[in-house]
Amino acid sequence: MQAYSTGLNSKNTELDAGIKLVLAILLAVASAFCKNGRDLVYFSIFLFAITVFLKSDLRFILKNLFSFGIIILTPYLFGILLSLGLNRLNPGPVYSIDLNAALLKMTRIFFIWYIGNLYFFTTSLEAIMDMFDKVFSPLNRAGIPVSRYLNMIMFIVNELSRTVGQFKGEIFEQAGLIFKNRQLGIKTRLKELAHIIVNYIANSLQRTDEIQEQVELSCVNNCQYTLRISKNEIAAILGCIIFLVLLFA
Amino acid sequence: MTKKKREAVIIILICNAILISLLELIIPVPIPIPGVKLGLANIITIIAIAFLEFKDVLTIVVLRCIVVGVLSKGITALPFSLSGGLLSALVMWLVYKKMSKLFSIKGISIIGAITHNAAQLIVASVILRETVVLYYLPVLLISAIITGLITGTISELTVKEIKKRGILSEFIQ
Numbered sequence: 268m269q270a271y272s273t274g275l276n277s278k279n280t281e282l283d284a285g286i287k288l289v290l291a292i293l294l295a296v297a298s299a300f301c302k303n304g305r306d307l308v309y310f311s312i313f314l315f316a317i318t319v320f321l322k323s324d325l326r327f328i329l330k331n332l333f334s335f336g337i338i339i340l341t342p343y344l345f346g347i348l349l350s351l352g353l354n355r356l357n358p359g360p361v362y363s364i365d366l367n368a369a370l371l372k373m374t375r376i377f378f379i380w381y382i383g384n385l386y387f388f389t390t391s392l393e394a395i396m397d398m399f400d401k402v403f404s405p406l407n408r409a410g411i412p413v414s415r416y417l418n419m420i421m422f423i424v425n426e427l428s429r430t431v432g433q434f435k436g437e438i439f440e441q442a443g444l445i446f447k448n449r450q451l452g453i454k455t456r457l458k459e460l461a462h463i464i465v466n467y468i469a470n471s472l473q474r475t476d477e478i479q480e481q482v483e484l485s486c487v488n489n490c491q492y493t494l495r496i497s498k499n500e501i502a503a504i505l506g507c508i509i510f511l512v513l514l515f516a
Numbered sequence: 517m518t519k520k521k522r523e524a525v526i527i528i529l530i531c532n533a534i535l536i537s538l539l540e541l542i543i544p545v546p547i548p549i550p551g552v553k554l555g556l557a558n559i560i561t562i563i564a565i566a567f568l569e570f571k572d573v574l575t576i577v578v579l580r581c582i583v584v585g586v587l588s589k590g591i592t593a594l595p596f597s598l599s600g601g602l603l604s605a606l607v608m609w610l611v612y613k614k615m616s617k618l619f620s621i622k623g624i625s626i627i628g629a630i631t632h633n634a635a636q637l638i639v640a641s642v643i644l645r646e647t648v649v650l651y652y653l654p655v656l657l658i659s660a661i662i663t664g665l666i667t668g669t670i671s672e673l674t675v676k677e678i679k680k681r682g683i684l685s686e687f688i689q
Contacts (some may be wrong), residue, residue: 338551364648
């Protein structure tokens with residue numbers, strides 16, 4: 268997990284992961300109650316302040332806008348444009364769209380999207396997994412192996428951090444050569460790519476015993492999470508409550 | 517095959533799925549359309565369907581979606597990737613197990629891609645409580661046929677090669 272954790276600003280992890288999650292849920296729920304443009308502007312300013320406070324950067328905001336644009340906005344805008352076009356051809360309530368209501372709804376959904384991502388991007392995965400391990404411990408006792416799956420997630424993230432560089436160096440180069448070679452037909456290219464993928468899978472499966480040992484060792488480190496309430500947590504809770512009271516009062 | 521060994525193989529396949537999907541950065545998409553991607557991770561889902569038990573397939577899909585959500589797109593995209601991933605895995609598994617005489621792996625991959633895109637759009641429509649989103653469905657369905665065919669071709673070759681070399685032979689049911 269080291270590689271992933273060190274990618275985060277250490278100051279970001281100061282807030283307790285559990286309290287931060289509760290506050291994130293509270294804000295996400297509150298965003299659904301924004302009724303007009305004024306509420307949305309205040310909410311945007313507050314979210315921007317939180318982003319700065321958590322030392323997240325512009326790249327994070329752009330990344331969020333991009334994924335939101337691809338997954339939600341593109342099909343929605345396509346649908347709206349098609350509806351407007353059809354409404355022109357065949358006027359009637361079937362194809363009419365309330366653009367103000369649509370904008371309000373999209374902004375609220377974006378806020379929820381943003382808050383969720385802000386939480387995960389500014390909290391170390393280790394802290395989140397420890398907290399989930401604690402929260403879901405009753406499920407473990409009931410026979411649902413949540414801890415095992417959380418452990419697997421952590422392990423995969425670690426493993427990816429370790430192997431991604433090697434993969435890019437070796438496999439990207441091989442695949443790049445195939446797709447740059449214009450003399451090869453599409454079938455030959457896909458066949459060559461399949462060979463590369465099979466070789467990679469075969470090689471990686473040779474590490475099964477090693478991975479198995481490492482997974483068993485990593486299971487020893489069990490849940491370390493305890494709820495922590497310091498000055499920072501109290502300030503964050505008060506900040507959120509005061510903002511929400513002022514917004515909806 | 518011990519439980520721990522099976523777990524290790526699942527971890528390796530999830531890592532492979534995520535790494536293989538990175539190849540999409542260098543493979544040109546025939547027609548660049550927002551929301552359309554090759555879905556090379558589907559190759560691993562098809563391999564899992566061909567060689568592993570259904571619960572392992574589901575584990576691979578769920579954990580892969582969570583890890584990708586955490587590491588890249590953001591966790592809020594999880595409802596979309598999970599719905600698409602799980603439903604397409606279920607449909608592909610059913611077709612592979614019950615109708616493999618009618619459909620090749622290419623066909624199964626196309627069905628999986630169509631299911632994946634349709635499920636994601638339906639979830640978007642439910643979340644937005646708007647049906648206008650579904651107007652985008654024809655665009656995604658046509659692109660699913662093309663991308664499904666490409667990943668299906670690679671998957672078919674990969675599954676054949678894995679069988680030929682006896683990789684994952686311990687898992688064959």
